[in-house]
Structures are given as structure tokens and as C-alpha cells.
Amino acid sequence: MKKPALGRGLGALISDANNMPFNRPSTSEGQATPASISEIAIEKIVANPYQPRSTFDQDALAELADSIKTLGLIQPITVRQTESGSYQIISGERRFRAAQLAGLTYIPAYIRKADDQGMLEMAIVENIQRENLDSIEIALSFERLIEECSLTQEQMADRVGKKRATITNYLRLLRLPAEIQLAIRAGKISMGHAKALLAVDNQAKQLKLCNQIIEQDLSVRASEEKAKKISSPKADKKTPEQTSELDESYFRVIDILGRYFNNNVSLKKDEKGGGSITLRFGGDGEIADFLKALEKTNL
16 A cells, blocks of 8 residues: 655554553652652643653544543653642653543652753653654654763663664664654654665655655665665676675764764775765854864863
8 A cells, every 4th residue: 555755744643551550549649759659639730841752642642531531540650849839740741631631630640859850861761661652752862861961872771771773773863854754753664764764875865765665665675775776876887795784883973973064974884894984064164163072072
């Protein structure tokens, strides 16, 4: 079945992994210990401004609200108490919104203490671990952990329980044009397709190939072959293998340089281990910013 091409509507169905029913505890509001559950008036709860998820599927929320009306809220949310006496969501905003739709007046919650940065880190990590985020939302969450919580990729890998190479692959998705990122979020192409598109160093060609993948329902393998021909149109007339597989350290170099040169960076490596890095800069400002960064780190 032909899939719609880029530029049309998108939707994402995000579900919670609820597995045990919750019974109303006797714990009083605001008196929960770190391991206990308290019930909080829903009117006292406010959304988390650091919530990494930006969209919620309304049909899925309605379905969860219907379930809550019948069974109650299965999985408590996690909040922190603010100086004003309200409770700010750390994780579980989808459940909170569904509980509102269901007409609940109280909601079960874990109450934690966290400053703003600690709360941001906690919210992102818990969302990555517990929620079915799409690949772009995960990539944006990783980027926020790096930039706003000053975490290295190694530290972030420890926090979320993933390999560093996995972190690198997600971050590379943010180098793709916005239209392709939206296609990933809409489920029109997979992360495997996106990795194939990253092998093409021209955005116009990336978009063209992305549309072909969607319209022709190409497999990841077929997409990789097309990407290879686009990147090396004369490869068949030369040696069978001109480049070797790059490990994560090469992609990390590209990502770092790309921050200063608007992602206009390409790297080629031959089968003997040598290669080249090409930087395309848009003006003196990009060079000046890159020089300042080098001087700041004493490189």
C-alpha cells in the first residue's frame, strides 16, 4: 500500500505501559515518603515546563480517560512540591491529562524533591525510559540532557541505560531537514531509513530520496543502496569498496563540527584507514565562533 508523501498530516500514538491497578491509599496529601504514594487534588497540579514531549494524541488520551473512568489510574504520576504549595509534574503528564478528561478530582502521585535542573534531568530520563517516544523526541531529549544538564554522552548513556553508539545515532537524526524529521515522527519512515538518508550529504537529495522511500514503500536495504548510488554515482566503475564502515567516534566529530558550521560537514574514509574532513562555512562569523571554541578549550 502506497504511503502518503511528505507535507501531509501526521499523528503519533503514544501509549503508557500500565500493568498494575492502583487502590486509593490512606496516605494524606503532601505527606508521602520517597517510596510511598500520596493522593493530590488535581487542581493543585501544574504541567512541567521541561516536558520533552510536545504533542499528545487526542484519541489516545480519550481512550486512556475511558479506561481511567472504569479502572482508575493504574500508574501514579511523579511530582515535586513548589514553594507556592502547588505540585509540578516530573513525569506522567499524559496520565495527568487523561485523568482530567476522566473528571478525577484526586490523582495518585509520588512526591520527590528536585531543583529545576535536577527536575529537567529526571523528567527527560524518566520519559525516555517509560514512554513510547518517537525517535525525534528521544533525540531532542538527548540533546537537552547534553546542552542543559551539561552531561557527556558517556554520562547520558549511563543515565538512560543505552550504549553510547545508540545515543550518537539518535543525535545524528537532528542533522536531517525538518521535513524528514516530521516524516520520522509521523511513522512514514523508520530510523533505519533515516540512517540511510544520513549517508547523503546534500539536503535536497535527502528530501528527494525520502519522498521516494515513502511513495515507493522502499525497504531499508533498498534505501541504503539508493543512498550509496547518490553519494558515489561512479562507484561501480572504480574499486568495489572505496570506503570502510565508520564507527561512532567519526560521527561524534561530525556532530561537534556541525554545531559551528550549520551541519555542512562531510567525512570520507578509504579502505586503508585514511580519509578527509570537508568543512563548508557560510561566512567569517562561523570561523570566528569555531576559533573561540578552540581557544576556550585550549586545543
